[in-house]
Protein backbone atom coordinates (compact mmCIF):
# COMPACT_ATOMS: atom_id res chain seq x y z
CA UNK A 1 0.00 0.00 0.00
CA UNK A 2 2.99 2.30 0.46
CA UNK A 3 4.36 1.83 -3.05
CA UNK A 4 1.38 1.00 -5.23
CA UNK A 5 0.03 3.83 -7.32
CA UNK A 6 -1.10 4.02 -10.90
CA UNK A 7 1.16 6.07 -13.20
CA UNK A 8 0.30 9.71 -12.57
CA UNK A 9 -0.53 12.65 -14.85
CA UNK A 10 -1.65 12.57 -18.49
CA UNK A 11 1.54 11.46 -20.26
CA UNK A 12 2.10 8.54 -22.63
CA UNK A 13 2.66 5.98 -19.84
CA UNK A 14 0.01 7.42 -17.47
CA UNK A 15 -2.94 5.42 -16.17
CA UNK A 16 -5.22 8.19 -17.48
CA UNK A 17 -4.05 7.41 -21.05
CA UNK A 18 -3.88 3.61 -20.61
CA UNK A 19 -7.04 2.52 -18.82
CA UNK A 20 -9.18 1.21 -21.70
CA UNK A 21 -9.34 -2.29 -20.19
CA UNK A 22 -10.67 -0.92 -16.90
CA UNK A 23 -13.12 1.31 -18.79
CA UNK A 24 -14.37 -1.78 -20.63
CA UNK A 25 -14.76 -3.55 -17.25
CA UNK A 26 -16.82 -0.62 -15.93
CA UNK A 27 -19.11 -0.76 -18.96
CA UNK A 28 -19.57 -4.52 -18.66
CA UNK A 29 -20.69 -4.08 -15.03
CA UNK A 30 -22.97 -1.10 -15.80
CA UNK A 31 -26.28 -3.02 -16.08
CA UNK A 32 -25.63 -4.65 -12.69
CA UNK A 33 -24.76 -1.28 -11.15
CA UNK A 34 -27.92 0.34 -12.60
CA UNK A 35 -30.11 -2.49 -11.39
CA UNK A 36 -28.68 -2.17 -7.86
CA UNK A 37 -29.26 1.62 -7.76
CA UNK A 38 -32.84 1.27 -9.02
CA UNK A 39 -33.67 -1.53 -6.59
CA UNK A 40 -32.30 0.51 -3.73
CA UNK A 41 -34.39 3.54 -4.68
CA UNK A 42 -37.53 1.48 -5.15
CA UNK A 43 -40.08 3.00 -2.71
CA UNK A 44 -37.29 4.97 -1.05
CA UNK A 45 -36.66 8.68 -0.82
CA UNK A 46 -33.11 9.56 0.22
CA UNK A 47 -32.48 13.13 1.28
CA UNK A 48 -28.69 12.98 1.05
CA UNK A 49 -27.33 9.97 -0.83
CA UNK A 50 -23.84 8.88 0.27
CA UNK A 51 -21.88 7.26 -2.57
CA UNK A 52 -18.30 5.98 -2.40
CA UNK A 53 -16.08 4.83 -5.26
CA UNK A 54 -13.23 2.82 -3.75
CA UNK A 55 -9.93 2.68 -5.64
CA UNK A 56 -10.99 5.51 -7.99
CA UNK A 57 -7.46 6.21 -9.32
CA UNK A 58 -7.24 9.18 -11.74
CA UNK A 59 -8.19 9.78 -15.35
CA UNK A 60 -11.41 9.44 -17.32
CA UNK A 61 -12.70 6.40 -15.37
CA UNK A 62 -12.67 8.15 -11.99
CA UNK A 63 -15.79 10.22 -12.54
CA UNK A 64 -17.49 8.07 -15.18
CA UNK A 65 -19.01 5.70 -12.61
CA UNK A 66 -20.31 8.60 -10.52
CA UNK A 67 -21.86 10.12 -13.62
CA UNK A 68 -23.59 6.80 -14.42
CA UNK A 69 -24.99 6.49 -10.90
CA UNK A 70 -26.40 10.02 -11.13
CA UNK A 71 -27.90 9.30 -14.56
CA UNK A 72 -29.63 6.25 -13.12
CA UNK A 73 -31.07 8.28 -10.24
CA UNK A 74 -32.20 11.01 -12.65
CA UNK A 75 -33.88 8.42 -14.90
CA UNK A 76 -35.76 7.07 -11.85
CA UNK A 77 -36.79 10.64 -10.88
CA UNK A 78 -38.23 11.21 -14.36
CA UNK A 79 -40.01 7.85 -14.40
CA UNK A 80 -41.71 8.44 -11.08
CA UNK A 81 -42.23 12.17 -11.60
CA UNK A 82 -40.62 13.16 -8.26
CA UNK A 83 -37.20 13.72 -6.74
CA UNK A 84 -35.99 10.57 -4.99
CA UNK A 85 -32.62 12.03 -4.01
CA UNK A 86 -32.19 15.68 -2.97
CA UNK A 87 -28.40 15.77 -2.86
CA UNK A 88 -25.39 13.56 -3.53
CA UNK A 89 -22.40 13.18 -1.20
CA UNK A 90 -19.73 11.54 -3.33
CA UNK A 91 -16.50 10.19 -1.81
CA UNK A 92 -13.63 9.32 -4.13
CA UNK A 93 -11.26 6.96 -2.34
CA UNK A 94 -7.81 5.72 -3.18
CA UNK A 95 -4.45 5.29 -1.45
CA UNK A 96 -2.66 8.43 -0.17
CA UNK A 97 -0.20 8.40 -3.08
CA UNK A 98 -2.96 8.50 -5.73
CA UNK A 99 -2.98 11.44 -8.13
CA UNK A 100 -5.96 13.20 -6.48
CA UNK A 101 -4.81 16.53 -7.97
CA UNK A 102 -5.57 15.20 -11.42
CA UNK A 103 -9.17 14.36 -10.37
CA UNK A 104 -9.71 17.63 -8.52
CA UNK A 105 -8.54 19.61 -11.55
CA UNK A 106 -11.22 17.92 -13.65
CA UNK A 107 -14.03 18.78 -11.20
CA UNK A 108 -14.98 22.24 -12.57
CA UNK A 109 -15.65 20.74 -16.01
CA UNK A 110 -17.53 17.86 -14.35
CA UNK A 111 -19.76 20.27 -12.35
CA UNK A 112 -20.43 22.24 -15.56
CA UNK A 113 -21.53 19.05 -17.31
CA UNK A 114 -23.79 18.12 -14.37
CA UNK A 115 -25.53 21.46 -14.77
CA UNK A 116 -25.78 21.36 -18.57
CA UNK A 117 -26.70 17.72 -19.05
CA UNK A 118 -28.52 16.79 -15.84
CA UNK A 119 -29.73 20.18 -14.63
CA UNK A 120 -27.98 19.55 -11.29
CA UNK A 121 -26.69 22.54 -9.35
CA UNK A 122 -23.32 22.47 -7.60
CA UNK A 123 -25.21 22.75 -4.27
CA UNK A 124 -26.79 19.33 -4.79
CA UNK A 125 -23.59 17.42 -5.47
CA UNK A 126 -20.61 17.42 -3.08
CA UNK A 127 -17.56 15.55 -4.34
CA UNK A 128 -14.86 14.87 -1.75
CA UNK A 129 -11.56 13.02 -1.74
CA UNK A 130 -11.26 10.20 0.83
CA UNK A 131 -7.63 9.04 0.93
CA UNK A 132 -6.78 5.84 2.78
CA UNK A 133 -6.94 2.10 2.47
CA UNK A 134 -10.26 0.36 1.87
CA UNK A 135 -8.88 -2.46 4.03
CA UNK A 136 -10.18 -0.74 7.14
CA UNK A 137 -12.73 1.92 8.09
CA UNK A 138 -12.89 5.02 5.84
CA UNK A 139 -16.29 6.55 6.60
CA UNK A 140 -18.57 7.19 9.61
CA UNK A 141 -21.11 4.57 10.70
CA UNK A 142 -24.26 4.37 8.51
CA UNK A 143 -23.14 7.21 6.25
CA UNK A 144 -23.25 5.50 2.84
CA UNK A 145 -26.06 4.24 0.62
CA UNK A 146 -24.05 2.96 -2.33
CA UNK A 147 -20.49 1.65 -2.60
CA UNK A 148 -18.81 0.95 -5.90
CA UNK A 149 -15.37 -0.43 -6.65
CA UNK A 150 -13.94 -1.51 -9.98
CA UNK A 151 -10.59 -3.11 -10.87
CA UNK A 152 -9.17 -2.50 -7.38
CA UNK A 153 -9.98 -5.32 -4.95
CA UNK A 154 -7.60 -7.77 -6.62
CA UNK A 155 -4.84 -5.67 -4.97
CA UNK A 156 -3.97 -7.11 -1.58
CA UNK A 157 -3.03 -4.94 1.39
CA UNK A 158 0.48 -6.39 1.31
CA UNK A 159 2.64 -9.14 -0.17
CA UNK A 160 1.36 -12.37 1.47
CA UNK A 161 3.02 -13.13 4.80
CA UNK A 162 6.09 -15.36 4.30
CA UNK A 163 6.62 -14.19 0.72
CA UNK A 164 7.91 -10.66 1.45
CA UNK A 165 11.18 -9.61 -0.15
CA UNK A 166 12.97 -9.91 3.22
CA UNK A 167 11.69 -13.48 3.88
CA UNK A 168 14.45 -15.95 4.65
CA UNK A 169 13.47 -18.47 2.00
CA UNK A 170 12.76 -17.77 -1.68
CA UNK A 171 9.66 -19.92 -2.15
CA UNK A 172 8.57 -18.67 -5.57
CA UNK A 173 11.82 -18.38 -7.53
CA UNK A 174 11.65 -16.89 -11.01
CA UNK A 175 7.95 -16.01 -10.65
CA UNK A 176 6.00 -12.86 -9.79
CA UNK A 177 2.71 -14.47 -8.79
CA UNK A 178 1.16 -17.94 -8.43
CA UNK A 179 2.25 -20.15 -11.30
CA UNK A 180 1.96 -23.81 -12.31
CA UNK A 181 5.37 -24.46 -10.74
CA UNK A 182 4.69 -22.62 -7.45
CA UNK A 183 4.77 -24.80 -4.32
CA UNK A 184 1.51 -25.28 -2.40
CA UNK A 185 2.83 -23.05 0.42
CA UNK A 186 2.86 -20.10 -2.00
CA UNK A 187 -0.71 -20.78 -3.13
CA UNK A 188 -1.80 -21.09 0.53
CA UNK A 189 -0.07 -17.84 1.52
CA UNK A 190 -1.90 -15.96 -1.25
CA UNK A 191 -5.29 -17.41 -0.35
CA UNK A 192 -4.82 -16.61 3.35
CA UNK A 193 -3.88 -12.99 2.58
CA UNK A 194 -6.93 -12.63 0.33
CA UNK A 195 -9.23 -14.09 3.00
CA UNK A 196 -7.90 -11.73 5.68
CA UNK A 197 -8.07 -8.67 3.44
CA UNK A 198 -11.44 -9.32 1.86
CA UNK A 199 -13.12 -10.13 5.18
CA UNK A 200 -11.76 -6.87 6.65
CA UNK A 201 -13.08 -5.00 3.61
CA UNK A 202 -16.57 -6.50 4.01
CA UNK A 203 -16.59 -5.91 7.77
CA UNK A 204 -15.58 -2.25 7.34
CA UNK A 205 -18.22 -1.57 4.68
CA UNK A 206 -20.92 -3.26 6.75
CA UNK A 207 -20.44 -0.57 9.43
CA UNK A 208 -20.47 2.27 6.90
CA UNK A 209 -23.49 1.30 4.77
CA UNK A 210 -27.05 1.90 5.95
CA UNK A 211 -29.38 -1.13 6.11
CA UNK A 212 -30.66 -1.77 2.59
CA UNK A 213 -27.61 0.01 1.12
CA UNK A 214 -25.94 -1.60 -1.91
CA UNK A 215 -22.46 -2.45 -2.93
CA UNK A 216 -21.34 -3.28 -6.49
CA UNK A 217 -17.82 -4.67 -6.71
CA UNK A 218 -15.95 -5.83 -9.76
CA UNK A 219 -12.41 -7.15 -9.90
CA UNK A 220 -10.15 -9.69 -11.54
CA UNK A 221 -10.90 -13.28 -10.63
CA UNK A 222 -10.93 -16.74 -12.13
CA UNK A 223 -13.61 -19.11 -13.37
CA UNK A 224 -11.88 -22.27 -12.17
CA UNK A 225 -11.20 -23.26 -8.57
CA UNK A 226 -7.58 -23.96 -9.63
CA UNK A 227 -5.53 -20.83 -8.71
CA UNK A 228 -2.88 -21.70 -11.31
CA UNK A 229 -5.36 -21.49 -14.17
CA UNK A 230 -4.05 -19.47 -17.14
CA UNK A 231 -6.73 -16.74 -17.11
CA UNK A 232 -5.81 -15.66 -13.59
CA UNK A 233 -2.03 -15.65 -13.73
CA UNK A 234 -0.60 -15.77 -17.23
CA UNK A 235 -0.03 -12.01 -17.55
CA UNK A 236 2.39 -12.33 -14.59
CA UNK A 237 4.03 -15.44 -16.05
CA UNK A 238 4.88 -13.51 -19.23
CA UNK A 239 6.10 -10.48 -17.29
CA UNK A 240 8.43 -12.79 -15.34
CA UNK A 241 9.78 -14.07 -18.69
CA UNK A 242 10.54 -10.51 -19.81
CA UNK A 243 12.32 -9.74 -16.50
CA UNK A 244 14.26 -13.01 -16.74
CA UNK A 245 15.49 -12.09 -20.23
CA UNK A 246 16.94 -8.84 -18.81
CA UNK A 247 18.39 -10.75 -15.83
CA UNK A 248 20.20 -13.09 -18.24
CA UNK A 249 21.89 -10.03 -19.74
CA UNK A 250 22.83 -8.76 -16.27
CA UNK A 251 20.59 -5.69 -16.57
CA UNK A 252 18.34 -6.78 -13.68
CA UNK A 253 19.46 -8.84 -10.67
CA UNK A 254 17.93 -12.32 -10.84
CA UNK A 255 17.71 -12.37 -7.03
CA UNK A 256 15.33 -9.40 -7.28
CA UNK A 257 13.02 -11.46 -9.46
CA UNK A 258 13.17 -14.37 -6.97
CA UNK A 259 12.27 -12.05 -4.09
CA UNK A 260 9.32 -10.28 -5.77
CA UNK A 261 5.77 -11.48 -5.22
CA UNK A 262 2.92 -9.31 -6.44
CA UNK A 263 0.38 -8.18 -3.81
CA UNK A 264 -2.40 -9.38 -6.10
CA UNK A 265 -4.94 -12.18 -5.97
CA UNK A 266 -7.57 -13.28 -8.49
CA UNK A 267 -10.12 -15.26 -6.43
CA UNK A 268 -12.84 -17.63 -7.64
CA UNK A 269 -16.52 -17.08 -6.84
CA UNK A 270 -16.49 -19.68 -4.03
CA UNK A 271 -13.66 -17.93 -2.18
CA UNK A 272 -15.58 -14.64 -2.34
CA UNK A 273 -18.89 -16.17 -1.26
CA UNK A 274 -17.21 -17.87 1.71
CA UNK A 275 -15.96 -14.57 3.13
CA UNK A 276 -19.24 -12.70 2.54
CA UNK A 277 -21.26 -15.48 4.17
CA UNK A 278 -18.86 -15.79 7.11
CA UNK A 279 -19.16 -12.05 7.84
CA UNK A 280 -22.94 -12.33 7.57
CA UNK A 281 -24.21 -8.77 7.02
CA UNK A 282 -24.72 -8.87 3.24
CA UNK A 283 -26.93 -10.86 0.89
CA UNK A 284 -25.45 -11.65 -2.52
CA UNK A 285 -27.90 -10.49 -5.21
CA UNK A 286 -25.61 -11.25 -8.14
CA UNK A 287 -22.18 -12.72 -8.74
CA UNK A 288 -21.26 -13.04 -12.40
CA UNK A 289 -18.11 -13.72 -14.39
CA UNK A 290 -17.21 -11.93 -17.65
CA UNK A 291 -14.37 -12.61 -20.06
CA UNK A 292 -12.32 -9.50 -20.92
CA UNK A 293 -9.70 -9.30 -23.67
CA UNK A 294 -6.21 -8.38 -22.46
CA UNK A 295 -6.37 -5.27 -24.65
CA UNK A 296 -9.96 -4.47 -23.62
CA UNK A 297 -11.18 -5.69 -27.01
CA UNK A 298 -9.80 -2.60 -28.72
CA UNK A 299 -8.02 -4.48 -31.52
CA UNK A 300 -9.39 -7.70 -32.91
CA UNK A 301 -7.13 -8.34 -35.91
CA UNK A 302 -4.06 -9.84 -34.28
CA UNK A 303 -2.95 -11.99 -37.21
CA UNK A 304 -1.09 -9.47 -39.34
CA UNK A 305 2.53 -8.94 -38.27
CA UNK A 306 1.85 -5.27 -37.42
CA UNK A 307 -1.48 -6.00 -35.77
CA UNK A 308 0.13 -8.68 -33.63
CA UNK A 309 2.78 -6.33 -32.39
CA UNK A 310 0.38 -3.52 -31.70
CA UNK A 311 -1.87 -5.69 -29.50
CA UNK A 312 1.12 -6.83 -27.45
CA UNK A 313 2.44 -3.29 -27.03
CA UNK A 314 -1.01 -2.05 -26.08
CA UNK A 315 -1.33 -4.71 -23.38
CA UNK A 316 2.20 -3.90 -22.17
CA UNK A 317 1.34 -0.19 -21.86
CA UNK A 318 -1.83 -0.98 -19.90
CA UNK A 319 0.07 -3.24 -17.48
CA UNK A 320 2.94 -0.76 -17.19
CA UNK A 321 0.58 2.04 -16.12
CA UNK A 322 -0.54 -0.16 -13.21
CA UNK A 323 2.59 -2.00 -12.03
CA UNK A 324 5.46 0.39 -12.80
CA UNK A 325 5.48 1.97 -9.30
CA UNK A 326 5.91 -1.46 -7.69
CA UNK A 327 8.59 -2.63 -10.12
CA UNK A 328 10.48 0.64 -9.80
CA UNK A 329 10.50 0.40 -6.01
CA UNK A 330 11.58 -3.26 -5.95
CA UNK A 331 13.99 -3.51 -8.89
CA UNK A 332 15.31 0.06 -8.71
CA UNK A 333 16.17 0.08 -12.43
CA UNK A 334 17.02 3.05 -14.66
CA UNK A 335 14.22 4.40 -16.92
CA UNK A 336 15.84 2.93 -20.07
CA UNK A 337 15.76 -0.57 -18.53
CA UNK A 338 12.09 -0.08 -17.65
CA UNK A 339 11.36 1.01 -21.25
CA UNK A 340 13.23 -2.03 -22.56
CA UNK A 341 11.38 -4.34 -20.15
CA UNK A 342 8.00 -3.26 -21.46
CA UNK A 343 9.09 -3.46 -25.11
CA UNK A 344 10.15 -7.08 -24.49
CA UNK A 345 6.97 -7.76 -22.54
CA UNK A 346 4.88 -6.37 -25.41
CA UNK A 347 6.64 -8.68 -27.87
CA UNK A 348 6.19 -11.72 -25.62
CA UNK A 349 2.50 -10.91 -25.07
CA UNK A 350 1.97 -10.33 -28.81
CA UNK A 351 3.50 -13.71 -29.65
CA UNK A 352 1.41 -15.41 -26.96
CA UNK A 353 -1.86 -13.79 -28.11
CA UNK A 354 -1.21 -14.81 -31.71
CA UNK A 355 -1.34 -18.44 -30.54
CA UNK A 356 -3.80 -18.34 -27.69
CA UNK A 357 -6.56 -15.85 -27.00
CA UNK A 358 -6.12 -15.82 -23.21
CA UNK A 359 -8.65 -13.55 -21.49
CA UNK A 360 -9.03 -12.04 -18.04
CA UNK A 361 -11.96 -13.12 -15.93
CA UNK A 362 -13.72 -10.21 -14.30
CA UNK A 363 -16.10 -10.96 -11.44
CA UNK A 364 -18.97 -8.55 -10.78
CA UNK A 365 -21.11 -8.79 -7.67
CA UNK A 366 -24.04 -6.85 -6.22
CA UNK A 367 -24.60 -7.06 -2.46
CA UNK A 368 -27.28 -5.65 -0.15
CA UNK A 369 -26.68 -4.78 3.49
CA UNK A 370 -29.19 -6.77 5.51
CA UNK A 371 -31.91 -4.99 7.55
Ligand SMILES: C[S@@+](CC[C@H](N)C(=O)[O-])C[C@H]1O[C@@H](n2cnc3c(N)ncnc32)[C@H](O)[C@@H]1O
Nearest residue numbers: 022055056057061094095133134150151152155
Ligand atom coordinates in the same frame (compact mmCIF):
# COMPACT_ATOMS: atom_id res chain seq x y z
C1 LIG B 1 -6.45 -0.31 -11.73
S1 LIG B 1 -6.88 1.02 -10.70
C2 LIG B 1 -8.62 1.10 -10.98
C3 LIG B 1 -9.09 2.52 -11.01
C4 LIG B 1 -10.55 2.77 -11.37
N1 LIG B 1 -11.44 2.21 -10.39
C5 LIG B 1 -10.84 2.23 -12.74
O1 LIG B 1 -11.70 1.34 -12.84
O2 LIG B 1 -10.24 2.68 -13.71
C6 LIG B 1 -6.78 0.31 -9.07
C7 LIG B 1 -6.80 1.37 -7.99
O3 LIG B 1 -6.98 0.74 -6.71
C8 LIG B 1 -6.22 1.45 -5.78
N2 LIG B 1 -6.00 0.64 -4.57
C9 LIG B 1 -5.30 -0.50 -4.45
N3 LIG B 1 -5.31 -0.92 -3.18
C10 LIG B 1 -6.05 -0.02 -2.47
C11 LIG B 1 -6.42 0.10 -1.11
N4 LIG B 1 -6.04 -0.80 -0.20
N5 LIG B 1 -7.20 1.14 -0.74
C12 LIG B 1 -7.60 2.07 -1.65
N6 LIG B 1 -7.28 2.01 -2.96
C13 LIG B 1 -6.50 0.98 -3.38
C14 LIG B 1 -4.92 1.73 -6.55
O4 LIG B 1 -4.17 2.76 -5.94
C15 LIG B 1 -5.47 2.09 -7.92
O5 LIG B 1 -5.66 3.46 -8.07
